[in-house]
Amino acid sequence: DGGITQSPKYLFRKEGQNVTLSCEQNLNHDAMYWYRQDPGQGLRLIYYSQIVNDFQKGDIAEGYSVSREKKESFPLTVTSAQKNPTAFYLCASSTRDSLDTQYFGPGTRLTVL
Amino acid sequence: LAKTTQPISMDSYEGQEVNITCSHNNIATNDYITWYQQFPSQGPRFIIQGYKTKVTNEVASLFIPADRKSSTLSLPRVSLSDTAVYYCLVGDTARDSSYKLIFGSGTRLLVRP
Numbered sequence: 001d002g003g004i005t006q007s008p009k010y011l012f013r014k015e016g017q018n019v020t021l022s023c024e025q026n027l028n029h030d031a032m033y034w035y036r037q038d039p040g041q042g043l044r045l046i047y048y049s050q051i052v053n054d055f056q057k058g059d060i061a062e063g064y065s066v067s068r069e070k071k072e073s074f075p076l077t078v079t080s081a082q083k084n085p086t087a088f089y090l091c092a093s094s095t096r097d098s099l100d101t102q103y104f105g106p107g108t109r110l111t112v113l
Numbered sequence: 114l115a116k117t118t119q120p121i122s123m124d125s126y127e128g129q130e131v132n133i134t135c136s137h138n139n140i141a142t143n144d145y146i147t148w149y150q151q152f153p154s155q156g157p158r159f160i161i162q163g164y165k166t167k168v169t170n171e172v173a174s175l176f177i178p179a180d181r182k183s184s185t186l187s188l189p190r191v192s193l194s195d196t197a198v199y200y201c202l203v204g205d206t207a208r209d210s211s212y213k214l215i216f217g218s219g220t221r222l223l224v225r226p
Contacts (some may be wrong), residue, residue: 033213035216040218041218042200042217042218042219043157043200043216043217044216045213048213058213058222088154090156090157092156099204099213099214100145100147100162100202100214101147101159101162102157102159102205102214103159104156104157104158105156106155106156107155107156109152109154
């Protein structure tokens with residue numbers, strides 16, 4: 001089955017700890033994205049990558065970091081510098097020819113205690 | 114910056130047709146209009162995309178007038194399972210030619226029995 005996976009589904013961390021969220025896709029997509037969603041709100045773009053070893057900041061990149069060493073993987077690290085990290089995190093991917101048509105993973109709900 | 118405006122919420126009953134209108138006054142010449150559906154605690158799912166006139170697929174229809182400053186998503190004969198948040202998006206091309214989607218708050222559709 002082709003798709004995009006995120007793990008874990010739920011994550012709890014203590015304040016001040018860094019945490020890394022996993023995102024893997026086997027759709028052979030070049031572009032990958034990370035979004036944050038707060039309750040009752042739309043999605044906000046954190047980082048995106050259109051090719052391996054390259055990525056750009058989105059609208060709310062402060063306190064987050066990413067890497068894109070492999071085409072199929074785009075992990076997101078939520079650092080201790082992120083002031084309010086509790087949120088629902090969504091990863092997506094798309095082809096470079098159709099950036100509007102993004103395929104989303106199931107999401108990771110991060111709670112910082 | 115291409116932005117969209119859509120109603121915050123809508124109510125309907127099973128079996129009715131639902132039309133959700135979105136305005137995008139600053140849409141660029143080469144932008145497509147894309148609609149996504151999101152259920153609680155899940156990632157958004159692509160529904161339909163269009164550039165002008167009318168597009169129809171097995172799930173919905175999308176009507177776009179000639180000036181492309183608005184679009185209407187039409188869901189025929191909705192069921193309870195269509196209760197979700199619906200997002201209307203147009204792209205945003207940055208100065209460095211990178212492209213990203215802008216998610217607003219969406220329209221919360223509630224389908225009643």
